Amino acid sequence: MSTVELASIPLVEIARKTRDASRKLGVLSTEAKNQAIAAIAEALESAASEIVAANQQDCQAAEKMGISKPLYNRLKMDETKLKATIAGVRDVGKLPDPVGQVQIHRELDEGLILKRVTCPLGVLGVIFEARPEAAIQISSLAIKSGNGVILKGGKEAIASCMAIVKAIRAGLAKTKIDPDVVQLLTTREETIELLKLDEYVDLIIPRGSNSFVRFVQENTRIPVLGHADGVCHLYVDEAADLEKAVAIAIDAKTQYPAACNAIETLLVHRAIAPQFLTAMAPKMAEKGVELRGDEATREALPEVKVATESDWSTEYSDLILSVKVVNDMDAAIAHITTYGSKHTEAIVTENNHTAEIFLAQVDAAGVFHNCSTRFADGFRYGFGAEVGISTQQMPPRGPVGLEGLITYKYKVVGSGQIAATYSGVNAKSFTHRDL
Amino acid sequence: MSTVELASIPLVEIARKTRDASRKLGVLSTEAKNQAIAAIAEALESAASEIVAANQQDCQAAEKMGISKPLYNRLKMDETKLKATIAGVRDVGKLPDPVGQVQIHRELDEGLILKRVTCPLGVLGVIFEARPEAAIQISSLAIKSGNGVILKGGKEAIASCMAIVKAIRAGLAKTKIDPDVVQLLTTREETIELLKLDEYVDLIIPRGSNSFVRFVQENTRIPVLGHADGVCHLYVDEAADLEKAVAIAIDAKTQYPAACNAIETLLVHRAIAPQFLTAMAPKMAEKGVELRGDEATREALPEVKVATESDWSTEYSDLILSVKVVNDMDAAIAHITTYGSKHTEAIVTENNHTAEIFLAQVDAAGVFHNCSTRFADGFRYGFGAEVGISTQQMPPRGPVGLEGLITYKYKVVGSGQIAATYSGVNAKSFTHRDL
Numbered sequence: 001m002s003t004v005e006l007a008s009i010p011l012v013e014i015a016r017k018t019r020d021a022s023r024k025l026g027v028l029s030t031e032a033k034n035q036a037i038a039a040i041a042e043a044l045e046s047a048a049s050e051i052v053a054a055n056q057q058d059c060q061a062a063e064k065m066g067i068s069k070p071l072y073n074r075l076k077m078d079e080t081k082l083k084a085t086i087a088g089v090r091d092v093g094k095l096p097d098p099v100g101q102v103q104i105h106r107e108l109d110e111g112l113i114l115k116r117v118t119c120p121l122g123v124l125g126v127i128f129e130a131r132p133e134a135a136i137q138i139s140s141l142a143i144k145s146g147n148g149v150i151l152k153g154g155k156e157a158i159a160s161c162m163a164i165v166k167a168i169r170a171g172l173a174k175t176k177i178d179p180d181v182v183q184l185l186t187t188r189e190e191t192i193e194l195l196k197l198d199e200y201v202d203l204i205i206p207r208g209s210n211s212f213v214r215f216v217q218e219n220t221r222i223p224v225l226g227h228a229d230g231v232c233h234l235y236v237d238e239a240a241d242l243e244k245a246v247a248i249a250i251d252a253k254t255q256y257p258a259a260c261n262a263i264e265t266l267l268v269h270r271a272i273a274p275q276f277l278t279a280m281a282p283k284m285a286e287k288g289v290e291l292r293g294d295e296a297t298r299e300a301l302p303e304v305k306v307a308t309e310s311d312w313s314t315e316y317s318d319l320i321l322s323v324k325v326v327n328d329m330d331a332a333i334a335h336i337t338t339y340g341s342k343h344t345e346a347i348v349t350e351n352n353h354t355a356e357i358f359l360a361q362v363d364a365a366g367v368f369h370n371c372s373t374r375f376a377d378g379f380r381y382g383f384g385a386e387v388g389i390s391t392q393q394m395p396p397r398g399p400v401g402l403e404g405l406i407t408y409k410y411k412v413v414g415s416g417q418i419a420a421t422y423s424g425v426n427a428k429s430f431t432h433r434d435l
Numbered sequence: 436m437s438t439v440e441l442a443s444i445p446l447v448e449i450a451r452k453t454r455d456a457s458r459k460l461g462v463l464s465t466e467a468k469n470q471a472i473a474a475i476a477e478a479l480e481s482a483a484s485e486i487v488a489a490n491q492q493d494c495q496a497a498e499k500m501g502i503s504k505p506l507y508n509r510l511k512m513d514e515t516k517l518k519a520t521i522a523g524v525r526d527v528g529k530l531p532d533p534v535g536q537v538q539i540h541r542e543l544d545e546g547l548i549l550k551r552v553t554c555p556l557g558v559l560g561v562i563f564e565a566r567p568e569a570a571i572q573i574s575s576l577a578i579k580s581g582n583g584v585i586l587k588g589g590k591e592a593i594a595s596c597m598a599i600v601k602a603i604r605a606g607l608a609k610t611k612i613d614p615d616v617v618q619l620l621t622t623r624e625e626t627i628e629l630l631k632l633d634e635y636v637d638l639i640i641p642r643g644s645n646s647f648v649r650f651v652q653e654n655t656r657i658p659v660l661g662h663a664d665g666v667c668h669l670y671v672d673e674a675a676d677l678e679k680a681v682a683i684a685i686d687a688k689t690q691y692p693a694a695c696n697a698i699e700t701l702l703v704h705r706a707i708a709p710q711f712l713t714a715m716a717p718k719m720a721e722k723g724v725e726l727r728g729d730e731a732t733r734e735a736l737p738e739v740k741v742a743t744e745s746d747w748s749t750e751y752s753d754l755i756l757s758v759k760v761v762n763d764m765d766a767a768i769a770h771i772t773t774y775g776s777k778h779t780e781a782i783v784t785e786n787n788h789t790a791e792i793f794l795a796q797v798d799a800a801g802v803f804h805n806c807s808t809r810f811a812d813g814f815r816y817g818f819g820a821e822v823g824i825s826t827q828q829m830p831p832r833g834p835v836g837l838e839g840l841i842t843y844k845y846k847v848v849g850s851g852q853i854a855a856t857y858s859g860v861n862a863k864s865f866t867h868r869d870l
Contacts, residue, residue, distance in 0.1 A: 366847065
């Protein structure tokens with residue numbers, strides 16, 4: 001595989017090849033898939049020096065372009081990081097196989113058996129930032145779940161991704177799996193074209209900036225797993241334990257401010273606002289957090305900047321926090337309904353009845369009581385892997401593990417049964433007996 | 436509620452009211468919802484003469500417009516049909532509550548508990564044909580699943596639907612449930628506007644012609660439950676039992692040709708084609724089925740019309756069947772992959788190994804062995820109710836019961852836990868213990 005080859009094949013042909021190869025992958029045994037994952041790990045180890053060299057090339061080019069330090073750190077892939085990533089590949093081999101699980105097993109009538117069985121989606125299109133190890137993680141998760149995958153990494157990581165995908169395909173070539181199940185795109189034009197291939201691509205997973213994810217959502221008919229915004233709230237109820245409330249607020253804002261599950265707005269019950277705000281403000285200041293408050297907040301904390309309407313819908317991804325005093329929980333829920341992004345919403349209260357109402361009435365993928373919003377994460381939930389966090393209304397919702405990469409089909413096996421037997425005047429009854 | 440009132444309120448306001456009312460409905464107990472369903476049944480009984488009179492008005496108007504007999508039969512709602520439909524409402528009361536089911540219950544750490552709990556989607560938009568009882572069935576299923584619903588029935592059924600929704604709302608007014616959870620739209624303009632309200636409507640269920648469903652799919656960002664096409668195939672393998680194959684083919688084509696799970700194309704293995712085709716043709720002729728065959732089919736059945744390229748992708752919904760002879764199962768699967776609509780695909784064979792490969796490799800919501808495609812149906816699968824059949828790749832797929840109207844949320848309850856405790860050098864471990 002070379003850039004030249006890639007460029008010369010129309011994307012629709014690449015997608016068709018991926019689909020055809022993935023159809024065969026999808027029916028392989030767990031053992032065969034795990035062998036392929038082991039082969040990928042070995043191939044990556046063999047190609048380690050080549051991959052690290054390609055990454056150095058990417059890093060040098062990026063430095064010349066004046067890449068920021070955090071982005072550089074994501075791009076950089078030295079031998080230690082590669083080793084850790086390869087260990088992650090072997091961990092994927094140990095995960096339970098999400099394919100072939102029988103969800104429903106039912107006798108419709110004697111000798112007429114219905115099974116609902118999990119199966120791969122088909123072909124994934126994954127567009128990710130300039131983080132080379134993502135190509136490795138995603139490929140191994142795709143193969144474990146029986147899916148083909150078309151990868152597109154950030155442009156700064158082109159040489160790294162090409163070296164990685166070359167190694168992965170070389171590893172697959174030694175197994176039963178057609179290397180065409182893993183493909184790499186290298187241009188932005190191909191990304192745009194990929195979004196149009198709804199006949200061949202079954203799920204798009206976009207990673208990156210909010211505006212990029214929104215662009216993808218608005219420009220494809222393929223289902224999109226992910227979320228554009230993470231405008232999360234913490235509501236401090238009048239019956240909150242002050243110490244817990246302050247600790248949770250600090251953690252939810254500052255433990256990793258760029259995370260989608262960090263809070264952007266604090267809603268505080270009027271009855272507890274003076275005590276809570278004066279206890280919280282100095283600790284936020286210590287952590288370098290800039291507060292922006294409504295009028296009532298500024299009564300307690302006059303030094304705080306004025307929050308404007310746009311603050312309530314802004315995901316700062318930074319050490320900035322908007323603060324609003326509310327008259328009651330209904331007002332807090334109404335604010336969340338208007339400005340929230342259905343990601344993760346939390347309440348701090350010692351009143352369990354109040355908490356129950358909040359958890360029931362707030363419509364979000366995650367609703368938390370007396371803990372930090374930062375727990376909203378596939379690894380913390382114990383899913384073993386996270387392919388994305390979904391804020392859509394329909395399942396899969398919230399942090400999505402391997403189950404987000406599978407679907408199911410209904411298999412019905414009979415011995416000549418026809419529907420006419422079960423309709424009309426002398427209709428035979430179904431037994432509908434779960435097995 | 437009157438037409439005048441409806442027309443005077445902007446649709447976005449109606450949708451907002453429905454959302455707010457449905458949020459309160461969504462947290463009610465099973466008992467409260469079942470009481471509301473009982474109240475609806477009673478209110479419909481009380482309003483029976485009014486509903487039947489409104490329906491007669493619709494029927495007379497439709498007759499003047501020269502409505503076809505099958506459509507007239509769907510539109511007509513006499514006392515018997517109304518009674519049966521009301522009995523169906525009471526049956527919905529008996530269904531298990533799909534809301535509040537705990538799907539995951541896990542200790543993340545001592546005192547930090549994760550639950551994944553099913554909850555309503557929010558607001559459904561259901562656009563259905565001129566069949567008044569659909570308004571009743573859909574409303575009761577929506578309330579059972581805790582959802583608000585905005586209904587739009589076929590224009591020929593306007594008076595019937597208005598009388599029905601008036602009764603349903605009168606019934607709800609006697610319960611804890613805000614009548615605003617059930618709304619009726621009456622114009623096509625409102626339907627178009629409804630498709631744009633992705634902030635307020637969580638799922639669109641379109642029923643009706645293929646072209647209408649496709650129009651909805653292409654003109655909304657709201658998830659759509661349903662399918663435009665049902666191009667289903669029956670593949671008769673070389674190892675098929677001839678008698679079973681003929682019986683299944685006849686049933687799958689003729690038992691209800693307008694159904695989406697009826698077959699449109701028969702694929703026949705070359706080795707069995709002469710015997711099978713000559714055995715099948717006279718029985719299809721008896722049932723009035725017009726066959727359209729490829730060249731090889733016409734060698735065995737010279738009297739059969741020529742199938743053209745467009746036949747392979749046509750859902751006839753009528754007593755017409757296209758027939759193609761294939762060299763092997765791979766060719767049959769390739770044909771299905773190209774022309775199928777991922778609805779229901781069946782194989783007839785006595786070779787179980789062949790059947791397993793077919794069921795594994797064919798990508799469709801339903802894959803059947805030695806039985807009629809007509810079994811692809813929520814009631815026949817024992818789901819108690821069917822809200823639609825989905826041919827999309829992601830779940831819900833295939834016949835969808837009440838579970839298609841729900842989603843889930845993650846609830847995490849702690850006692851002050853923060854993420855910082857579980858990260859860094861002295862990170863505490865999660866226990867991840869299922870409860």
